[in-house]
Amino acid sequence: MTATRRLVFVSGTLALCAWVLVPIYLIALGAFGGRAGAFKWPKEIVPSNASLDALMLFVKIEGVWNAAVNSVIAAGLTMLFSIALGAPAGYALARFSFRGANAFRLLVLLTRAFPLAILALPLTVTFIRIGLYDTPLGVALVHTALALPFAALVTASLFTGIPRELEEAAWVFGCTRLQAFRRIVLPLALPGIAAAAIFAFVISWNEVFAASVLTVRERTLTAYLLTVLAESPLHYRFAGGFILIVPSVLFIFAVRKYLFAMWGVSSK
Amino acid sequence: MTQSRWLPYALLAPAMVFLGVLFFVPLVQTIVLSFQGDAGFGLGNYGKMVGDLNFGLSIRNTFLLVLTVIPLQVALALAMGLMLQKMTFGRDVVLWVWTIPLGVSDLAAGLVWLALLQNTGYVNSALFAMGLIPGPTAWLNSETPVTLFVAVVLAEVWRATAIVLVILVGGLQLIPKEFAEAAEIFGARPWTRFVKITLPLLKPSLQSALILRTVLAFEVFAVVYALGGRNFPVLVGEAYAWQRDNQNYGVAAAYAVLIMIISLAATVFWLRVLRVKPEVQG
Amino acid sequence: MTKSLRYALLAAVAVTTAGIATTGGIGRANAQDLVFLSTQLRPIEEAQKVREMVLKGAPKTTYVVDEPSPFTVRMKAEVEANKHTVSVVGALHGELQPLVPMGALDAIDDVAAKVASRGIPAGLMELGKLGSGKQLYIPWMQATYVMVVKKDALPFLPAGADVNALTYEQLAAWGKAIQEKTGQRRIGFPAGPKGLMARFLQGNLYPSYTASMVTEFRSAEAEKMWGDFKAVWASVNPNSTNYDFMQEPLMAGEVWIAWDHVARVKDALTAAPGDYQVVAPPAGPKGRAYMPVVAGLGIAKGAPDRANAVALIEHLSKPETQVLVAKELGFFPVVNATLPADLPAGVKLLSEGVAKTQNAKDAMVALLPIGLGDKGGEFNKVYFDTFQRIVLRNEPIKATLDAQAGAMRDIMTATKAPCWAPDKASDGACPVK
Numbered sequence: 001m002t003a004t005r006r007l008v009f010v011s012g013t014l015a016l017c018a019w020v021l022v023p024i025y026l027i028a029l030g031a032f033g034g035r036a037g038a039f040k041w042p043k044e045i046v047p048s049n050a051s052l053d054a055l056m057l058f059v060k061i062e063g064v065w066n067a068a069v070n071s072v073i074a075a076g077l078t079m080l081f082s083i084a085l086g087a088p089a090g091y092a093l094a095r096f097s098f099r100g101a102n103a104f105r106l107l108v109l110l111t112r113a114f115p116l117a118i119l120a121l122p123l124t125v126t127f128i129r130i131g132l133y134d135t136p137l138g139v140a141l142v143h144t145a146l147a148l149p150f151a152a153l154v155t156a157s158l159f160t161g162i163p164r165e166l167e168e169a170a171w172v173f174g175c176t177r178l179q180a181f182r183r184i185v186l187p188l189a190l191p192g193i194a195a196a197a198i199f200a201f202v203i204s205w206n207e208v209f210a211a212s213v214l215t216v217r218e219r220t221l222t223a224y225l226l227t228v229l230a231e232s233p234l235h236y237r238f239a240g241g242f243i244l245i246v247p248s249v250l251f252i253f254a255v256r257k258y259l260f261a262m263w264g265v266s267s268k
Numbered sequence: 269m270t271q272s273r274w275l276p277y278a279l280l281a282p283a284m285v286f287l288g289v290l291f292f293v294p295l296v297q298t299i300v301l302s303f304q305g306d307a308g309f310g311l312g313n314y315g316k317m318v319g320d321l322n323f324g325l326s327i328r329n330t331f332l333l334v335l336t337v338i339p340l341q342v343a344l345a346l347a348m349g350l351m352l353q354k355m356t357f358g359r360d361v362v363l364w365v366w367t368i369p370l371g372v373s374d375l376a377a378g379l380v381w382l383a384l385l386q387n388t389g390y391v392n393s394a395l396f397a398m399g400l401i402p403g404p405t406a407w408l409n410s411e412t413p414v415t416l417f418v419a420v421v422l423a424e425v426w427r428a429t430a431i432v433l434v435i436l437v438g439g440l441q442l443i444p445k446e447f448a449e450a451a452e453i454f455g456a457r458p459w460t461r462f463v464k465i466t467l468p469l470l471k472p473s474l475q476s477a478l479i480l481r482t483v484l485a486f487e488v489f490a491v492v493y494a495l496g497g498r499n500f501p502v503l504v505g506e507a508y509a510w511q512r513d514n515q516n517y518g519v520a521a522a523y524a525v526l527i528m529i530i531s532l533a534a535t536v537f538w539l540r541v542l543r544v545k546p547e548v549q550g
Numbered sequence: 551m552t553k554s555l556r557y558a559l560l561a562a563v564a565v566t567t568a569g570i571a572t573t574g575g576i577g578r579a580n581a582q583d584l585v586f587l588s589t590q591l592r593p594i595e596e597a598q599k600v601r602e603m604v605l606k607g608a609p610k611t612t613y614v615v616d617e618p619s620p621f622t623v624r625m626k627a628e629v630e631a632n633k634h635t636v637s638v639v640g641a642l643h644g645e646l647q648p649l650v651p652m653g654a655l656d657a658i659d660d661v662a663a664k665v666a667s668r669g670i671p672a673g674l675m676e677l678g679k680l681g682s683g684k685q686l687y688i689p690w691m692q693a694t695y696v697m698v699v700k701k702d703a704l705p706f707l708p709a710g711a712d713v714n715a716l717t718y719e720q721l722a723a724w725g726k727a728i729q730e731k732t733g734q735r736r737i738g739f740p741a742g743p744k745g746l747m748a749r750f751l752q753g754n755l756y757p758s759y760t761a762s763m764v765t766e767f768r769s770a771e772a773e774k775m776w777g778d779f780k781a782v783w784a785s786v787n788p789n790s791t792n793y794d795f796m797q798e799p800l801m802a803g804e805v806w807i808a809w810d811h812v813a814r815v816k817d818a819l820t821a822a823p824g825d826y827q828v829v830a831p832p833a834g835p836k837g838r839a840y841m842p843v844v845a846g847l848g849i850a851k852g853a854p855d856r857a858n859a860v861a862l863i864e865h866l867s868k869p870e871t872q873v874l875v876a877k878e879l880g881f882f883p884v885v886n887a888t889l890p891a892d893l894p895a896g897v898k899l900l901s902e903g904v905a906k907t908q909n910a911k912d913a914m915v916a917l918l919p920i921g922l923g924d925k926g927g928e929f930n931k932v933y934f935d936t937f938q939r940i941v942l943r944n945e946p947i948k949a950t951l952d953a954q955a956g957a958m959r960d961i962m963t964a965t966k967a968p969c970w971a972p973d974k975a976s977d978g979a980c981p982v983k
Contacts, residue, residue: 016351019426023381026380039801042392042393044393085286089282092275092280096275098276100277101276104280111291112483119298122301125627128631141290145287148283149287177275206372206373209508216587216636217614227616228597230744231592231593231594233797234383234386234798236594237382238383244373245376248368249371252368256363257360306964321938387789387804404804408792409788409792410788498743509743513619513931514927514930514931515927515928516927516928
């Protein structure tokens with residue numbers, strides 16, 4: 001590469017990084033700026049009079065911790081369910097050719113083509129009847145319906161990426177199918193599965209409509225913030241937006257190596 | 269082997285049962301609901317939906333958004349993906365930064381761009397500092413539909429390009445280096461190499477990226493709502509309003525069914541246009 | 551697996567387990583607490599004040615807020631499934647009404663007897679029966695909608711206009727003068743998604759011009775009204791369609807003249823009481839209409855903890871609690887309680903503004919819709935759609951009114967709601983001319 005092209009390349013990369021990061025930095029400023037900050041004109045891009053007031057009020061409101069715990073429970077359960085149900089399906093899609101495989105893929109696509117918020121409505125009454133209403137478990141079940149298709153497709157591509165020959169060699173050496181899976185396939189697939197699990201966690205963490213329809217007291221954090229934010233002054237909205245973003249930045253950091261293992265291959 | 273005949277079904281069964289109970293049953297309930305109105309079973313809700321003053325507008329807006337946002341995202345993601353391939357150092361960090369929006373919820377993304385674009389926001393402050401505007405200026409109301417539209421496009425591109433990027437980079441990694449090298453030996457220019465080799469080989473990834481993004485783009489809502497409230501009606505926003513504000517679940521369900529039909533049609537469209545030969549599909 | 555990935559996964563699993571352990575299983579936390587579900591006092595700071603100050607001294611209560619629509623869904627779902635979590639509900643008169651046919655409200659004549667000495671006006675108590683003959687809610691607090699004027703705007707007041715007795719024509723002229731002199735459109739209305747614009751149209755504008763809310767929806771008077779209001783809108787800040795609470799644009803200095811619910815302008819007034827004046831909304835040819843808002847407290851049928859629910863309602867209707875609510879939250883007492891002299895200056899402004907509105911010599915009461923059940927949302931939509939079409943999209947007034955009157959008639963026929971003030975009482979569904 002010539003020097004000029006190199007310069008264009010590097011500045012392009014940096015500009016695109018800034019495109020992602022600067023808005024996040026600015027909402028952080030908004031979150032720490034307090035009420036006066038929201039109306040301040042013109043704005044400065046270095047923090048002045050940073051105050052923790054808006055964020056502190058969030059932390060102090062009754063129920064916010066309970067909501068955070070609920071969010072983690074719901075997201076954790078979503079993670080467990082979607083892998084427990086999705087990984088076997090993914091393995092089946094990857095290793096067997098059987099009638100109905102394509103129908104299953106289509107079904108999975110279909111789940112993404114429907115606005116979930118509306119589906120939560122008919123579920124409300126059913127959930128109340130069977131005692132799942134207003135529990136993190138109930139929220140997790142609906143979120144699993146969202147995350148399971150991803151988990152199935154992603155694990156399918158992971159297993160496809162692991163050569164069938166390895167498994168077959170293990171059978172030759174007298175392993176049962178289960179043993180071969182546990183000793184050969186699983187260790188190779190584990191990082192990808194973990195990344196898919198964390199992705200399921202993120203899906204649940206971010207989902208807001210079903211979570212707010214299906215809960216009263218046991219709100220998840222996102223649902224809790226939605227009701228709180230919709231009618232709050234700007235600086236609270238910024239603070240809430242900031243609070244929602246922080247965990248996602250960390251999650252993506254944790255799975256960054258496996259994003260392509262998950263998505264890249266899954267597009268095959 | 270008899271095991272392999274029933275085993276796949278046994279492995280699929282739990283997921284199938286789960287989706288049946290938590291997706292199909294409520295789906296059917298919703299479809300039924302969309303035909304149940306004040307006047308009994310019929311098309312009343314659909315009539316009400318079509319007759320609403322925001323119906324035409326929300327269809328137009330949603331399609332405009334999809335048609336603008338998706339080409340932009342694909343172009344941007346392709347550029348980013350090719351840059352990542354060329355990158356010699358710092359690739360991990362850049363990759364992480366570029367994929368951060370993947371984890372950002374649409375509600376949060378809308379709030380982020382609200383902070384930038386509101387009257388006394390950062391974008392206006394920058395324009396003011398450059399002497400382009402005299403003071404706080406409004407971009408996001410019903411009298412400024414163009415800038416409001418641009419704002420929504422910006423926010424959507426910011427939030428949802430990462431998913432396209434990730435899928436396309438995965439596809440780029442699968443293209444054997446030898447192809448490009450061979451073309452280079454034969455003297456093909458970079459642009460020709462990109463059009464003749466990279467793009468065709470990327471077709472499967474492009475197809476899944478486009479399907480996923482199109483379906484999600486038809487569901488765009490929270491970003492629009494955070495930025496423009498009711499000033500920029502979109503389909504899911506209308507469904508939400510009929511459900512929450514107007515408390516008419518029948519009409520909301522009719523919107524939901526309409527959105528599903530549009531999404532399915534878009535999926536079929538991409539499957540046909542970017543038909544992937546089975547041997548490439550793997 | 552990389553370290554960070556492993557840690558993230560471990561952390562997620564650990565916190566999940568800890569969470570499940572600390573909340574005693576995947577289920578109810580604080581199951582013994584009384585749940586008080588309210589559609590009022592929802593914004594974060596207000597809800598926090600309810601929890602920290604208003605509920606002090608009451609039985610241990612979890613204060614949960616929700617918007618009117620999910621509120622109705624939730625109550626309905628609890629009745630249908632016969633599993634109850636909510637004990638006390640607090641909502642507007644019109645939001646409690648739909649709970650009656652679904653049997654979600656318990657008769658609380660016993661509570662009525664307990665609070666009989668508090669001096670709640672008989673008329674309000676009667677409203678609390680929701681036409682059933684039994685007491686179904688106890689009036690909780692009241693409010694109305696007012697105009698807030700920033701003093702910066704006063705020099706531009708048109709000659710001969712009294713800020714305390716404005717007409718819509720004068721408001722338009724005032725806005726125009728401000729726009730000409732300052733280059734800014736400084737009138738504001740809460741026409742955002744969570745704003746109460748529909749209430750302005752129902753409770754202030756329509757009755758002021760037509761002495762009606764429903765019957766004269768499409769009339770010569772209504773046509774004149776929309777014409778006049780379009781003239782006002784020419785000087786209204788275009789961001790109005792994004793405003794939910796007028797206190798924000800007032801504080802930001804974007805808007806100098808704003809109409810809104812008292813509780814939604816309170817923060818601006820308490821932040822800088824010296825900057826503002828609170829006045830009655832403008833008058834039209836038929837009078838100066840205003841809409842009183844009454845919120846009530848009811849007990850859910852099958853409430854998990856009825857005894858404490860009763861105690862909570864008693865607590866909330868104590869004069870000192872009601873004064874506290876007025877001081878901190880801007881909703882005024884329904885019981886016989888004198889507001890103290892040391893009222894914060896902002897709240898004092900508000901209470902004076904409310905008094906001016908109620909006691910104006912051309913004052914006319916317009917009630918919140920009654921008997922619409924779950925059609926309340928669509929009823930609001932008729933007004934807001936009409937406003938959008940005529941004012942924002944410039945559609946012809948008469949044709950729009952003709953079309954929207956059809957939608958209005960459908961709602962009235964479907965709900966069979968009889969007319970309420972200021973419309974004259976009707977047998978059967980309120981007619982739309």
